[in-house]
Amino acid sequence: MGKKAARKGRYTTNSTTATDTVPVVGGREPCPCGSGRRYKACHGREASTAAESLVHRPFEGLANECDWVALRELVPAATARLTLAGAEADRSVTLATVLPMAWPALRRDNGAILIGLQTHTSSGDVSRDLADALERALAAEDGSPVTPGPLPGPGPRLQDLLDPDAPLAVTVHEGFDFWVEDAESATGEVAASLERANAAATPTARLTSVDAAYWCGMREKNHLRWVMPHPEEKLLDAIARLHAADASSLGEGTRFVGSFRAHGLMVPVWDLPGAMPAEDVEKPATDFGARLAEALADDSPLTPRQRSARNGLLNRQITLN
Incomplete structure (x- = not known):
């Protein structure tokens, strides 16, 4: 029964589930996080909740829904300017296919925000997870990355935070130089990381x-x-x-x-x-x-x-x- 449950867990727990740091095990086995509880009563509960609340079209209602899907699943390196609704409309927010270290978001030293689209999400609603990352980036200090967090509670989705009439103007890049403000001056590990990432990017x-x-x-x-x-x-x-x-x-x-x-x-x-x-x-x-x-x-x-x-x-x- 344990093996069967483990196989089931590995099938249902993917990039849209609760956590990537806790391995999936059988529901009756001890949770690998060390809590002392069974997996199904600990991190397995979060994974189950995510699966049950799966939103099959998380980008429905956003302008250029098809491009959102493409940038999430198909395109290695691309960016698009996002326009927030309401009083934050002038804030500089950029959607990026992926960010260094798979960060959900990054707030630059100048306050500009980048949101990573190809990140591991915690719930069954990608839009809610991205909105959570955006809200945390808006509240973060300048020069801070937004690291993966726990399963977000109820809250706004991207459709609530973005201007619904603003088109998604996609810019496809040859590599990931957009990670840093001045890629040509990058040195050390930053330069090495960029070189590795750029070499792996599919044209x-x-x-x-x-x-x-x-x-x-x-x-x-x-x-x-x-x-x-x-x-x-x-x-x-x-x-x-x-x-x-x-x-x-x-x-x-x-x-x-x-x-x-x-x-x-x-x-x-x-x-x-x-x-x-x-x-x-x-x-x-x-x-x-x-x-x-x-x-x-x-x-x-x-x-x-x-x-x-x-x-x-x-x-x-x-x-x-």
């Missing part, structure tokens, strides 16, 4: 012709991953229609390979030739978008060939969170 570009589509360059082939806002069932039907008609690719040498779910949205993925740069994907993506719009407007029943294509899409679909 990435955001397309300008369509929304929330990101090209990434790999060694043997490139990829396009496109976060889409359409209801999943409707989108699956539309892509199945295109796939059955051999119209799902982005041109010669490209291949639609499937999709995955992330934060309640569907992300179609294409393989691209290794020699195909981001700028060469712009027009094919625009053309695919036009074909997709027509397919989305088609309410006729799927044909047997289209149903077969749809089943194939479902069989290859992966859920990230």
Whole structure:
């Protein structure tokens, strides 16, 4: 029973659960934190609460929801200026894909705030966790990082703290020099950390012709991953229609390979030739978008060939969170 419970815990406890410092064990085993209580009555309770309160679309209601999902799951190095609501509207707050040491937030010496999006979160609501990090950064002293904290209690979400009408203008970076105010003058361990992080960053570009589509360059082939806002069932039907008609690719040498779910949205993925740069994907993506719009407007029943294509899409679909 202990092994079975441990396997279950490792499956359900991921980047959106209560803690990353306490290992997951069987519910009846002593909690590794040393409290003397059973895991299910200690840190396991927090993990269970997080799983039960999971918000599947934590960024719903924010401007550019699809880009929020992309920056959380797909893009290694990017930033975007955030606009707070109300009296704090002039405060300098920047969303960053990731911060040093996986800090949830950082307050610079000049009071400017950076919020890390790809951080381990404590609850089942990423938006609440990020809002908690933002509030702690607003209250922190200048020059202080915001370190991971306990499971946040009830409180505002990003949707409550940000201007709902302010668009998310994403800037994709080649590396992580945005971590420091003057990367060229960095020395010692700071410079070494930046060098290691920059070397591991995958070349990435955001397309300008369509929304929330990101090209990434790999060694043997490139990829396009496109976060889409359409209801999943409707989108699956539309892509199945295109796939059955051999119209799902982005041109010669490209291949639609499937999709995955992330934060309640569907992300179609294409393989691209290794020699195909981001700028060469712009027009094919625009053309695919036009074909997709027509397919989305088609309410006729799927044909047997289209149903077969749809089943194939479902069989290859992966859920990230």
